[in-house]
């Protein structure tokens with residue numbers, strides 16, 4: 001066990017910039033204006049990194065199904081920065097503040113991903129992450145009050161999880177449903193992550209099992225606090241909350257310490273900024289003691305983690321026997 005606890009502070013002042021709803025009638029330009037206003041509020045509070053939600057440039061379009069997917073091409077970005085987001089990058093450069101931003105990505109060869117970029121204080125894109133765990137369904141389900149057709153509109157990442165040197169530390173990314181999976185945090189933990197940034201859109205009505213609805217905020221905090229503690233990392237989860245096109249979504253954006261404690265939380269469900277000083281050295285108190293992964297993990301006892309996908313299937317989806 002390394003045993004070395006925190007040294008001289010390495011503080012990153014992080015802002016969680018929650019958004020309220022984006023309606024279908026809201027233009028990309030109006031969203032970018034809101035993001036710029038949030039960025040300025042974060043910069044005014046001395047933040048060096050501001051975290052924005054998942055799919056922050058448009059309404060959450062997977063709640064509708066269209067037979068011809070090209071009909072929704074206008075919801076995707078073909079480049080980042082794009083012409084519409086250029087003012088956000090300019091504001092970041094002017095204010096010397098980095099950001100993470102979620103958007104729908106359409107690649108030159110026609111692939112569609114649910115993507116998040118990490119942008120440094122000089123407005124350079126330092127990392128791009130594509131969502132690994134795609135929830136919902138892949139075809140139209142007419143019986144539902146609203147669709148959650150992410151598996152129709154997005155392919156899962158072909159790249160997996162990354163951690164990048166940025167903001168004086170080791171920064172990882174995840175998107176919405178990824179936060180519910182312990183594998184996400186461990187993949188990042190095994191790369192020495194110190195700060196995980198995550199945007200989300202979480203409807204408060206979970207149609208496959210409404211008994212979970214009253215627990216939406218509890219489950220959201222539970223998984224992120226556990227993931228932070230078990231990997232000795234800061235976790236920042238940022239919502240697009242409120243009532244969007246008739247669908248209520250969870251707000252409750254959180255900044256969580258490696259101890260698992262909540263350092264900051266939004267109070268409303270609209271556009272709102274909360275900040276916290278994240279001393280990345282704090283990670284050592286956990287990563288070098290209880291969760292010294294190198295010292296204590298037993299990968300030889302965890303073989304099923306990569307050999308199987310679920311209780312009865314191998315990783316490739318074929319039956320166990």
Ligand code: CDV
Pocket residue numbers: 054135136148175176177178180200201202203206
């Ligand atoms: N955007 C999401 O990934 N939402 C899921 C919902 C479908 C449960 C989430 O995990 O919050």
